[in-house]
Amino acid sequence: xIDTTNLxxxxxxxxxxxxxxxxxxxxxxxxxxxxxxxxxxxxxRMLTTLLSPSSGSASVSGYDVxxxxxxxxxxxxVIPQMLNLDIDLTCSQNLEYHGRLHxxxxxxxxxxxxxxxxxxxxxxxxxxxxxxxxxxxxxxxxIARGLMHRPQVVFMDEPTVGLDPQARRLIWGLxxxxxxxxxxxxxxxxxxxxxxxxxxxxxxxxxxxxIALDGPAALKARVGRYSLECIGRQDIPRxxxxxxxxxxxxxxxETCDVLVREATLEDVFISLTGERIEG
Amino acid sequence: MNFSxxxxxxxxxxxxxxxxxxxxxxxxxxxxxxxxxxGLGRGMNVGGGNYLEFVLPGIIALSAxxxxxxxxxxxxxxxxxxxxxxxxxxxxxxxxxxxxLGRALTGMVRGLFSAVMLLLVGFAAxxxxxxxxxxxxxxxxxxxxxxxAGVGAAMLARTHEDMANFNSFFIVPxxxxxxxxxxxxxxxxxxxxxxxAYPLTHASLLLRALASGSEPSxxxxxxxxxxxxxxxxxxxxxxxxxxx
Ligand SMILES: Nc1ncnc2c1ncn2[C@@H]1O[C@H](COP(=O)(O)OP(=O)(O)OP(=O)(O)O)[C@@H](O)[C@H]1O
Ligand SMILES: [Mg+2]
Numbered sequence: 001x002i003d004t005t006n007l008x009x010x011x012x013x014x015x016x017x018x019x020x021x022x023x024x025x026x027x028x029x030x031x032x033x034x035x036x037x038x039x040x041x042x043x044x045r046m047l048t049t050l051l052s053p054s055s056g057s058a059s060v061s062g063y064d065v066x067x068x069x070x071x072x073x074x075x076x077x078v079i080p081q082m083l084n085l086d087i088d089l090t091c092s093q094n095l096e097y098h099g100r101l102h103x104x105x106x107x108x109x110x111x112x113x114x115x116x117x118x119x120x121x122x123x124x125x126x127x128x129x130x131x132x133x134x135x136x137x138x139x140x141x142x143i144a145r146g147l148m149h150r151p152q153v154v155f156m157d158e159p160t161v162g163l164d165p166q167a168r169r170l171i172w173g174l175x176x177x178x179x180x181x182x183x184x185x186x187x188x189x190x191x192x193x194x195x196x197x198x199x200x201x202x203x204x205x206x207x208x209x210x211i212a213l214d215g216p217a218a219l220k221a222r223v224g225r226y227s228l229e230c231i232g233r234q235d236i237p238r239x240x241x242x243x244x245x246x247x248x249x250x251x252x253x254e255t256c257d258v259l260v261r262e263a264t265l266e267d268v269f270i271s272l273t274g275e276r277i278e279g
Numbered sequence: 280m281n282f283s284x285x286x287x288x289x290x291x292x293x294x295x296x297x298x299x300x301x302x303x304x305x306x307x308x309x310x311x312x313x314x315x316x317x318g319l320g321r322g323m324n325v326g327g328g329n330y331l332e333f334v335l336p337g338i339i340a341l342s343a344x345x346x347x348x349x350x351x352x353x354x355x356x357x358x359x360x361x362x363x364x365x366x367x368x369x370x371x372x373x374x375x376x377x378x379x380l381g382r383a384l385t386g387m388v389r390g391l392f393s394a395v396m397l398l399l400v401g402f403a404a405x406x407x408x409x410x411x412x413x414x415x416x417x418x419x420x421x422x423x424x425x426x427x428a429g430v431g432a433a434m435l436a437r438t439h440e441d442m443a444n445f446n447s448f449f450i451v452p453x454x455x456x457x458x459x460x461x462x463x464x465x466x467x468x469x470x471x472x473x474x475x476a477y478p479l480t481h482a483s484l485l486l487r488a489l490a491s492g493s494e495p496s497x498x499x500x501x502x503x504x505x506x507x508x509x510x511x512x513x514x515x516x517x518x519x520x521x522x523x
Contacts, residue, residue, distance in 0.1 A: 049369075050370065050522040069522075073370055074372050078366075080363070082363045082366075084366055087362075088295060088296075097284060097287065097291075100284035101367070101368065103372075
């Protein structure tokens, strides 16, 4: 559903995205994981036709983003990083406006609006102006809006950024039920658990490049499934082992207090770059 | 063609705050009218008629410009730079043409609305004016022209300051000089020619001629039409560049 070949974007001399290639299959949840400034949003903006690539190519639902932007726009739903709702309009007006932009018929718009407002738990707020909604509610409305015209491919840029854990879980639940409905989803995040919990495959991005791409379990298996670290000693590198027993075994030989736990995608990032993802 | 959602949204916004809409489109023209029409112009004569009769068509043109250009450029600039609501439209299947047309039409409606209100005020004050179909056609063209210019300006501006500069360097000088308050032929060359380069000058001249029952100049109609086409196609190109 999404294909990129050597996709590249330069802002002046800054290579925000450098020769990125990947494909996303139908029905897959594909994640771009990386620290601030890695180039996640820039990649999404090229795929959603808002930025033209400096070089390389990309297609969505079989349409080239540079040559057939209108066809691309018909098939995609975009849920941006920035909450760009019309705050003077009510929840249902925001959805209705979106439906009109996509030429949905009146009765279909109304039915879909009520279906989606229930889906994201905002039915009671349907006639409330967006300016009176909390941050988490706005995020949910933004998701509903992106789904309004029944897109085949949905792009979500940092769908849970700035939310408390409870609001985040709620959105994870929404994404999981979307996934069950067969929609193709590409999301970006700099939250490790999010990529781990939701994605079928994850591309780890850093400084405009993809440095690893695989399923979360396979990525973790690359470094070793279990990690051993000295508590309170950031200076001693973590060690990785294929089994829990092997990790414990090695831990007995250490002179510090040790912690053995399952490896995370953060460990993968650290072992690839020597840096942490989250500040 | 699918520009109607943009009009729909504008209507929803106006319906939510109708008084703000009414007030914002009326304050400036009424101030001009009071200052220059009744205050300054009482007893003053221009070309045989009284000054209020002379100045009202000019103020109507001015008001059509301000109420079209101002709201369109401001709201589009904010939606591009600050709220990012423009992106919602840019990723939808609307073409750059649809977006520009929809926005320019919302400006046109606002401009026409304030012009018609001014006409009513003028009639209440007993000003004599010939209102022909042509008068309204030119008025509509003027409002649309500056609505399209508003889209262009908003898309050109990279910051809010850029937008303010557009106003100080183009709109404000035009408001004072472009034949609203005095006839351009009262100025010596080369100032007269300079002022004849403003689109608003031709809108004023045309509306004034039509309101007094005389023949409008074809040249002015042409200039206004060419400006409209220029602003519109520039705006379409800029919206396209932004991803529309
Ligand atoms: N319009 C632009 N002009 C110039 N530089 C830009 C522009 N947009 C992004 N950049 C730069 O490109 C790089 C990648 O930015 P991008 O927004 O894609 O990162 P990101 O991975 O989405 O980060 P975050 O997690 O903070 O959202 C950054 O260095 C950023 O400063
Ligand atoms: Mg980003």
